[in-house]
Amino acid sequence: MTVLHQLRRALLKPPSFTQAYGGTRTLTSPYHTENNSTAFIKPDDQNNRKTQGKWLTLPPFNTTINGASLGKNIAGIRQSTGEGNESTTTAIKWVMRCCPQLPRSLVQKLFRLRQVRRKPLESSNSVGDVHASECQVKRVSAKDSMRFGDTVYLPITVEASPTEKTECLCTEEELKFLHDLELYKDSAIIVINKPTGMPVQGGIGIKRSLDELAGTYMRYELSEAPRLVHRLDRDSSGILVLGRTQYSATVLHSIFREKTIGASNIDLKSEKRFLQRKYWALVIGSPRRPQGLISVPLGKVVMDDGRSERITVVENVSTTASQHAITEYRVLDSSFHGLTWLELSPLTGRKHQLRVHCAEVLGTPIVGDYKYGWQAHKKWNRIQIASSNLEHKIEVCNKSSLPFGLNLESGSIADKQPNLHLHCKKMVLPDVSSAIKQACISSSDYDFADIKSLKFDAPLPPHMQRSWDILSS
Numbered sequence: 001m002t003v004l005h006q007l008r009r010a011l012l013k014p015p016s017f018t019q020a021y022g023g024t025r026t027l028t029s030p031y032h033t034e035n036n037s038t039a040f041i042k043p044d045d046q047n048n049r050k051t052q053g054k055w056l057t058l059p060p061f062n063t064t065i066n067g068a069s070l071g072k073n074i075a076g077i078r079q080s081t082g083e084g085n086e087s088t089t090t091a092i093k094w095v096m097r098c099c100p101q102l103p104r105s106l107v108q109k110l111f112r113l114r115q116v117r118r119k120p121l122e123s124s125n126s127v128g129d130v131h132a133s134e135c136q137v138k139r140v141s142a143k144d145s146m147r148f149g150d151t152v153y154l155p156i157t158v159e160a161s162p163t164e165k166t167e168c169l170c171t172e173e174e175l176k177f178l179h180d181l182e183l184y185k186d187s188a189i190i191v192i193n194k195p196t197g198m199p200v201q202g203g204i205g206i207k208r209s210l211d212e213l214a215g216t217y218m219r220y221e222l223s224e225a226p227r228l229v230h231r232l233d234r235d236s237s238g239i240l241v242l243g244r245t246q247y248s249a250t251v252l253h254s255i256f257r258e259k260t261i262g263a264s265n266i267d268l269k270s271e272k273r274f275l276q277r278k279y280w281a282l283v284i285g286s287p288r289r290p291q292g293l294i295s296v297p298l299g300k301v302v303m304d305d306g307r308s309e310r311i312t313v314v315e316n317v318s319t320t321a322s323q324h325a326i327t328e329y330r331v332l333d334s335s336f337h338g339l340t341w342l343e344l345s346p347l348t349g350r351k352h353q354l355r356v357h358c359a360e361v362l363g364t365p366i367v368g369d370y371k372y373g374w375q376a377h378k379k380w381n382r383i384q385i386a387s388s389n390l391e392h393k394i395e396v397c398n399k400s401s402l403p404f405g406l407n408l409e410s411g412s413i414a415d416k417q418p419n420l421h422l423h424c425k426k427m428v429l430p431d432v433s434s435a436i437k438q439a440c441i442s443s444s445d446y447d448f449a450d451i452k453s454l455k456f457d458a459p460l461p462p463h464m465q466r467s468w469d470i471l472s473s
Contacts, residue, residue, distance in 0.1 A: 055153040058098045061146040067247050071254020074430045074448045075274050092142035100224050111142035121149025177403035188248035188433035190226050193458040196237045197406050230256050237461045238424025263326050263347040276428040279344040282421035283364035284376045286340045291330035294357045297322035298350050311352040313360050325350040327357045335471040368420035411463035419463050427456045
């Protein structure tokens with residue numbers, strides 16, 4: 001509180017631009033890095049910097065390819081030159097890109113107190129030319145659009161501001177476990193194999209999430225934190241993609257969004273799809289057909305207690321808010337125990353889509369899904385397995401020694417209460433890193449249909465692998 005109080009007092013002082021531009025601190029442009037990171041980059045020679053200056057100079061704004069437009073082009077939705085290809089960036093977004101280490105609340109406060117300045121390109125001969133540029137430096141609002149060459153100035157006191165979050169400490173074992181989850185990494189994305197039971201995002205009662213852990217320990221050479229671009233339920237597992245920069249995350253968001261929007265126009269027989277996801281699930285029962293397409297609207301229903309909700313199939317879309325959800329499925333293997341392995345390919349990305357489609361449409365709820373398949377689990381005649389046949393497959397694990405408190409060794413169909421058997425097994429994703437580099441060196445008319453695809457395959461989690469071994473024996 002003391003630091004923030006001192007910062008507020010400093011910010012409320014009227015600025016002196018004669019001194020400001022005589023002792024400004026300039027940041028290197030973040031777009032000159034090879035990996036297109038928008039990271040905050042400090043000058044190399046800090047010993048020669050003047051400390052009496054009152055302003056921190058951000059890099060001049062560079063017009064960049066709009067990330068959403070690039071995502072659409074990668075998805076095959078062609079846009080003509082000049083049609084939304086240039087990014088519309090507000091002043092607050094530019095500050096957050098250049099200074100990702102600053103708390104968002106502080107940046108908002110700077111704009112609210114009118115302590116952020118902007119100088120247009122055409123008015124400046126040089127940063128130190130006070131007489132030529134002083135009258136052109138004006139206050140800028142958070143939502144004002146940036147123009148090419150605009151230079152933004154922040155009070156120098158922001159350098160002493162506290163960081164937004166305190167780093168969550170990990171043991172060496174936990175840190176090794178976290179990095180072992182990595183399946184792939186390049187300049188644009190990180191792909192990890194999310195374990196069962198680890199939450200993707202923080203919330204009530206959640207101390208550490210993958211979002212927070214990745215932001216702290218998976219930045220590597222970048223000062224930007226990786227960003228989520230899609231979700232997996234806490235109890236599910238498998239391939240999870242994160243964008244390493246704000247720009248790459250915007251491109252990926254657009255790709256996943258266009259996948260859902262254009263699902264009804266997808267040629268199911270075509271092998272060329274810009275985004276493919278395949279989940280493996282063990283379900284109770286067996287579908288009537290070995291393969292098929294599920295296409296039904298889903299809606300949200302609030303339960304009687306008023307605090308919980310669930311997703312369900314909507315019968316009358318004219319009276320109930322809904323979203324269309326499409327899933328391909330095929331049988332991988334059937335067991336005489338009344339269980340079936342399915343491969344599920346969601347063509348849209350709706351909340352709990354696969355779980356509801358299995359439980360309510362196919363009538364085969366996923367093993368371990370007690371939210372949508374509680375009645376089926378009550379009626380399920382559990383498998384009685386002789387322990388002598390599984391001694392070499394099931395190992396007893398000390399739960400207290402597991403990283404992040406996860407219980408990775410139990411939850412198969414041999415246990416009293418199986419974990420959710422839903423795993424994102426495979427994914428095909430456009431090479432976003434190559435697309436971004438190509439967009440930077442080529443015109444907007446470049447045909448991204450030739451961009452290569454990245455293919456990922458995540459091994460089954462321990463509890464599902466044991467269930468597979470049990471049913472295969």
